Amino acid sequence: MGPSFLDQLKETIFTWKKHQNFHFQPLEIQIALGSPVVLTYPWILLDGIMAYGIGEMIFQERWQSLCSGGQVDRIWGILPSPLLSSEGIAHGSVGRFSEKEATGHIQMTKPLSVEYLKYCHPFQKRYMIVGGDFKVHKKIYASNMSPFLTFWANGDQTTIETIFRYHTPGVGKRIGNGYGKITDIQIHEIPHDYSIWHPQWGLNRPIPIIFPSLLNGHSLPDVVGYVAYRPPYWAKENHTKCFIPAGFA
Amino acid sequence: MNAKEVDMFRAYGRGDRYRRCVAETHKTIASLVETEVNLCVAVSGGKDSSVLLHLLLQHRPKIKVWHWDWGIFMLREFEAEIQGHLHDFFQLRPPQLTIKQRLSQDEDNMVGYRALFGSVSQYLKENRIGLNFLGLRREESCRRSNRCRNLIEKAHPCNNAFPLKDWTWRDIWAYIVLHKIPYPKAYDAKAPLIGWDKVRFVSFFDPEFSHLGGPEQDKFLFWRYRER
Numbered sequence: 249m250g251p252s253f254l255d256q257l258k259e260t261i262f263t264w265k266k267h268q269n270f271h272f273q274p275l276e277i278q279i280a281l282g283s284p285v286v287l288t289y290p291w292i293l294l295d296g297i298m299a300y301g302i303g304e305m306i307f308q309e310r311w312q313s314l315c316s317g318g319q320v321d322r323i324w325g326i327l328p329s330p331l332l333s334s335e336g337i338a339h340g341s342v343g344r345f346s347e348k349e350a351t352g353h354i355q356m357t358k359p360l361s362v363e364y365l366k367y368c369h370p371f372q373k374r375y376m377i378v379g380g381d382f383k384v385h386k387k388i389y390a391s392n393m394s395p396f397l398t399f400w401a402n403g404d405q406t407t408i409e410t411i412f413r414y415h416t417p418g419v420g421k422r423i424g425n426g427y428g429k430i431t432d433i434q435i436h437e438i439p440h441d442y443s444i445w446h447p448q449w450g451l452n453r454p455i456p457i458i459f460p461s462l463l464n465g466h467s468l469p470d471v472v473g474y475v476a477y478r479p480p481y482w483a484k485e486n487h488t489k490c491f492i493p494a495g496f497a
Numbered sequence: 498m499n500a501k502e503v504d505m506f507r508a509y510g511r512g513d514r515y516r517r518c519v520a521e522t523h524k525t526i527a528s529l530v531e532t533e534v535n536l537c538v539a540v541s542g543g544k545d546s547s548v549l550l551h552l553l554l555q556h557r558p559k560i561k562v563w564h565w566d567w568g569i570f571m572l573r574e575f576e577a578e579i580q581g582h583l584h585d586f587f588q589l590r591p592p593q594l595t596i597k598q599r600l601s602q603d604e605d606n607m608v609g610y611r612a613l614f615g616s617v618s619q620y621l622k623e624n625r626i627g628l629n630f631l632g633l634r635r636e637e638s639c640r641r642s643n644r645c646r647n648l649i650e651k652a653h654p655c656n657n658a659f660p661l662k663d664w665t666w667r668d669i670w671a672y673i674v675l676h677k678i679p680y681p682k683a684y685d686a687k688a689p690l691i692g693w694d695k696v697r698f699v700s701f702f703d704p705e706f707s708h709l710g711g712p713e714q715d716k717f718l719f720w721r722y723r724e725r
Binding site for chain 2: 287288289290351352353386387388389390473474475
């Protein structure tokens, strides 16, 4: 009996990992946006984008099918990260928009009803329309229309740049519809690591309250909430009581 | 609501359109109150029902009021806020009709609505209500526009009346601002995103209301309550 599918995935990851040599350094990453960013959560985290990008770098075209198949749930934990990690928390900040007030909404509809209804029996057609089957395709999302998004990180500059340039068409939700398009990226080396604590913003990413040592002696933030602290950020298993980054409370 | 918006609605409240609208509604309510003895009003706690309640209390201070609670799908903090408004501002303690059987937001919608309308119908029957006031407006949707074509809708076990059917969102907000009626803070969170004209107070994280913002917007605005 050969190795299982999961073992094959792990083997692929370890093989890729062997050839990598990450060089961590404090960075500031500024992204120019070409379209509004659709948000279903108050913040975008750099390590979430990196985890997805690394997955695509390793598995290439297979990555999309892995995500949809649910197989990827088991390998998130062993995916390599181009970001430095302390206590299991990646040194990648939340995205700070250049204009925080530039929030609005976008409205989307899926034009499938007419095409599909043509082939329905009249009774079924009526049943589906009256039953509200088609109204759910209209959705309203929150969005931010800032021209720039900035992240702070302690990580490998080359890998981060590769991920943003070649494996991340956009940030936020509804990238396939053209939202959150990345038009340009600039990465600068900076003298200090601002991924967890920024002198202007304060706490710069969610941190579980059981790791106050990560704050490096800074005062404990007041705002606490149940949020995810590591990728995948949509997984409920990763939700725990965290200190919340300043400016989002 | 910021100071600029308050000023805007105050200015609108000084206009003829608003004054005529309020005067006509008072006249309508007065005529309905004269003809029917046993009345009640449905209050969800949102902006329309709060305005309707305020108007009706001026004509019939002891009108029966009922309020339904969406159960686990209405965040308890917001439900407590509504109760607070009813107790403190309106000096009322209405009976709460609670939905207990709506187990899932995706699949059990019909079960939940049957439970709701069943309990409402039972309440109306038991209290022998002659006319039930609802704060629906024609502007809100096509379905409501069709439903509120007439002032009174014939229904079982009692008829429904729609005194606010011709009010616009500007009239509602102007009335709230001018009479200092308290409204749920969810409006203040949602309105900057989708506008004061479209903002609605509905159950949270509910796919049924995705066309009004629904879960996608609530995940962004009310992320604190997402995992509870």
